[in-house]
Amino acid sequence: MTFDSLTFALFIVALWGLVGLSRGWRVRKLELLAASYLFYAAWNPVFIWLLVVSTVIDWHAARRLATTHNPHGRKAWLLLSVMVNLGLLSWFKYADFFIANFNQLTSWAGLPGFQAPLIDVVLPIGISFYTFQTLSYTFDVYRRRIRPGNDFADYALYVSFFPQLVAGPIVRYEQFAGQLASPRPMTAANLEVGTALMVAGLFLKTVLADSVFAPVVDAGFAAADGIGTLSAWSSILSFSGQIYCDFAGYSLCAIGAARIFGFVLPKNFHAPYAALGFSDFWRRWHITLSTWIRDYLYITLGGNRHGRARTLGNLVIAMGLGGLWHGAAWTFVLWGLAHGLWLVIEHALRPLAGRSALLAHRAMAPVYMAVTFVVVTLTWVLFRAESLSQAGSFYSALLSVSASTMNTAAWLALATMTGLLAWHAAIRRVEIELVYDRLAWPLRGVVMGLLLAAVLTSPGESRAFIYFQF
Amino acid sequence: MQATHRAISVIVLALLVAGAALAGWEWFWRTQGYEPALYDDRDLWSLHRERVTEVDQARNFTVAGASRIQLAFSTDAFESSMPGWTATSLAINGHYPTAVVEDLAEDDDFAGVLLVAVDARGLAHWYRDMSEPWVRHYHRDFGPQRRIERQLLTALQNRLVIVGSEFNLVRRLTGWLDGRPPPRHYTRLLHDRTISADYQQADVEGLRRHFAQGLAADYERRPAPAPGRWRAELESIGEAVSAIQARGGKVVFLRMPTSDRHWELDSENYPRDRYWNRLSEATGARTVHFADHPELAGLELPDTSHIDGRDRAAFTRSLVAILVRAGVLPDAE
Known part of the structure; x- marks a missing residue:
């Protein structure tokens, strides 16, 4: 169900x-x-x-x-x-x-x-x-x-x-x-917050992931062999939006469904595209899986207890196995290993940031955010591709310069992705439930009603939640 | 205001806002002349596939094929011509039926009469797996929840315009920006998964061009295999026919009518004497070719490949008569 x-x-x-x-x-x-x-x-x-x-x-x-x-x-x-x-x-x-x-x-x-x-x-x-x-x-x-x-x-x-x-x-x-x-207290307040979380989650899933992003992603990857540069970028940026909205949407629904019965489940996402680096990304993306991998895989392998080289090796192994957890395909393993590599590079560069006033300056935060997002997005190609050869074709399209145009759906997806990034940047230090609590009750009702209406007016092909296959 | 009252007020207000927005959206599209419509999908197909083995197999008539039979066959006309029989359409628009036939052959509970509407092209290797995802969905994904979900969806689709995927908010937004309103269909999916077409509402000339060009391009892209290879590749479907017939069922291959350029292309690429006429011998099933039956050959095909909804009952009654004469169906008298 x-x-x-x-x-x-x-x-x-x-x-x-x-x-x-x-x-x-x-x-x-x-x-x-x-x-x-x-x-x-x-x-x-x-x-x-x-x-x-x-x-x-x-x-x-x-x-x-x-x-x-x-x-x-x-x-x-x-x-x-x-x-x-x-x-x-x-x-x-x-x-x-x-x-x-x-x-x-x-x-x-x-x-x-x-x-x-x-x-x-x-x-x-x-x-x-x-x-x-x-x-x-x-x-x-x-x-x-x-x-x-x-x-x-x-x-x-x-x-x-x-x-x-x-x-x-x-x-x-x-x-x-x-x-x-x-x-557990099945109060009206829990019912309201739980319902709001579920409606927000369904909005992310049915309106943004399925209706705005998925058609652009599907069209792009279906034409991976001959896709132009602009279309390839719009597709993979849309996939960044789709995978986030799909899975964060599911998690919100889960947390909301538990909440209406008075249970509190742990948060699973917190503005991951506003992460400053890859360690920060994994503290914000699929939090309950990344902490599981840290506690039961990385630490079991030895964690950081056996020297620097072993620590970095453990990171790569843990991330590679984390990739394999996502799916039985080499594309997922490579996706995990790539993230392990980004973590290793980040560990290697971290001392530099400590020694340089410029690199440690607060003004650099948007640069780190942008670099993290672009690298994470490029790494999603491995996650989305159905085969290594399709991933290869897609990377060559992304990194080449070939003519292509974008249709209205792609422009809409890019605009939505831009809004999503701005939203993540705005809430990266904020608990969203506190923001919700501060809204006047009529505004909460109207916003929830409009999101629900958008959900109910977004019928389409039945797309299973992406993480159901994992 | 107390916290409890405030929380309830938020939910009530949200429901009112959502309800008003939905009512406005529905009203808007109805004022534009759109009506509720049923939409086909794998769950709806699975509901019908499930039914095929639940009915009395001695009076079970099942149809497999693609759009031609889906637009031509009427379960109501069949059941009134053959009282006591149950007719089910497993035809899938745009999908040749080989995988469906093989699936029914593997199902020991199926022992009815299976009409397979297909042409020689549709039995070639290029098209063997077209309907396999539907069969796979039935066996792997279709369960109690999807059964209920599809029944609820059917009830809503029959009553509300905005449940149709063409009225998706985002699709309508991009459509509005591109100046593309929702399409107005000349076909209508009926409760039994057959389709009624009203060619008075269609751009018939455009459709004729579309079918001829598409077919010519497809014959270039996927040329006919040599007759020997084509026949050799019928082995698995022959085994499927044998399995059904060994259980007391019957299988009939029906070559649906095509006309004009469509028929010319079919005949050029798959000459009847070298392909279709070998089918019965290769599979052990009976075959019916429209050209041998004036009542089928004489049907008007507005787009060269499909019949108008007004001819569905006549087509079905003619088909029943042919099958009775062939001994596939008992004489209803």
């Missing part, structure tokens, strides 16, 4: 009414748990078992981790959790990628007889997100950062809570457990 569907609108209204009318916190939580499983089953009931397996295994592994003192025994329980979660993820998401690469290797090696058939397995929606979420739980229990929960139903709700189930934010147990302990 997607947030931009009519079905979801009915689902959440009915659920809000049901939970709101129910008495007793435990009953409400069980209703939310049942509704979350229904939400997942609405896509494909068959894959419910994956969610159940992941939940049950990690629940038991974590309890054993907490009571076992033998280091080998603890490692075995951790390994079980990792193997089950990553095993499921690998099978459903990466099996065909590995087989295709194996086939390519045997073909290069002159062994065409060693070709394995592709499995063509369906990718269960949200598997990348909930496996990372449950893994964070067992990792944290293993590191004794948290104590395991005492209530299985609470833990199951933590894993499957429908707003964050299929595309995040990736929530840590410590962020959620406290909220499960006492009744």
Whole structure:
């Protein structure tokens, strides 16, 4: 079930009414748990078992981790959790990628007889997100950062809570457990803020990502082999807008949907295109994934504890694996590695900025912002391209000078992207919810109403949220 | 004002503003002469695909093909000619049906009569996978939620103009800047996924040119395979026919009428004696060619490839009569 569907609108209204009318916190939580499983089953009931397996295994592994003192025994329980979660993820998401690469290797090696058939397995929606979420739980229990929960139903709700189930934010147990302990306030204020966040998220998704940006991006990449310079730039700048509005829109909807039931989910985006450098970008883009990669991958690899060279190597490896998490294709791996490289370069240049008054001056901030945005945008080519050859064609179009014209849709997309950049620059140090709170109530109502009207007058081809495929 | 009242006031005001804006948008387009319309998509196709295996297979008539049969066939006319039978259209505009036939063959629950409206060109390798994304969508993505979503969308599309993608706010903004109003269609998708065309509303000469030029260009880009290769490549569809017929079903290939330049191009590139006439032998299915049946050959084809909505019932009744004579359908009497 997607947030931009009519079905979801009915689902959440009915659920809000049901939970709101129910008495007793435990009953409400069980209703939310049942509704979350229904939400997942609405896509494909068959894959419910994956969610159940992941939940049950990690629940038991974590309890054993907490009571076992033998280091080998603890490692075995951790390994079980990792193997089950990553095993499921690998099978459903990466099996065909590995087989295709194996086939390519045997073909290069002159062994065409060693070709394995592709499995063509369906990718269960949200598997990348909930496996990372449950893994964070067992990792944290293993590191004794948290104590395991005492209530299985609470833990199951933590894993499957429908707003964050299929595309995040990736929530840590410590962020959620406290909220499960006492009744969440389903107040009118939470309903208003939650609804406003959902409407804003749907506006980003249906109006900006799907209607303004996506047609320009799709046209540009479909013609990647013969595209002109101007069109290529308008396409990739539009993709910067599309990917942000699509995923930040989803995250806002998720946070808003949780809020109307009184839950607070962590922020996932904060003005990423106003970042001053790549470290700053990753503190603002898909925040819950980048902190996951930092805490459970980069630090596990050794983090910055083994010298400068190893630190930089760990950065590149972590980002490369982060790229692979996004999709089973070399384009995603290269996208991640490129971001790792930008982080390495930034680390290398940082001492220079410390020594130069000019480079450290506040007036340089717009320059850093612009450089970061342009490099991030150019790196998106790898993310969007369907193949390395398409990415190559697109880069050559971007970096060459060939005649092309832009149509009205492309101009509109560029104007919108410019507005988005200005918006990010304006809110880079501001909490948007505080800005909303300061608005007079009639203005809040009119703005929310106009955004909702724009959402409802933006029907079109059904485009799945981009991050659903990850 | 109390916080609770203020929050509720914000939501009520937002709903009023949105409601007023939507009502104004709907009213504006209705005053411009636009009417609600149903729009086809993979979910709607999947709803019909699902139905094909839920009905009584002994009285199940399913149609696969592209736009020609989608504009010509009437499920209502069929069901009134064949009382007790259920007719379903799985035709997809602009998509040759090979993947649909193979999908039905793999479905053990399908054992009805399958009419495949296709020409020799549509069975060539160039076009084999055209409808595969629709089949894939049905098997992979179509589930309980999409079923409900599509039913809700159908209900809205039947009642509101602005639910149509052509009335998308951004599309209308760029259209307005470019001086392009929403198109006025001469075709209308009906509840059964068939299409009714009103050629009195169409630029018929423009359509004739469009089809002739497009077809000529396509024959250059994708030339006809040699007859031997064409026939060899029918092996998988032959297996599909065998699978359906082994379960008690029947498969009929129907060559829909084309005329004028369209028919000339078809005949030049895929001469009937070297292609179509080999189809029955290669696949084990019955074939019906429009040229062998005056009631089909005599139909008026305004754009050289499709019939007007007013002829749909007559076409369907003629088709039923031909299939009864061929023993594919029982005599309704």
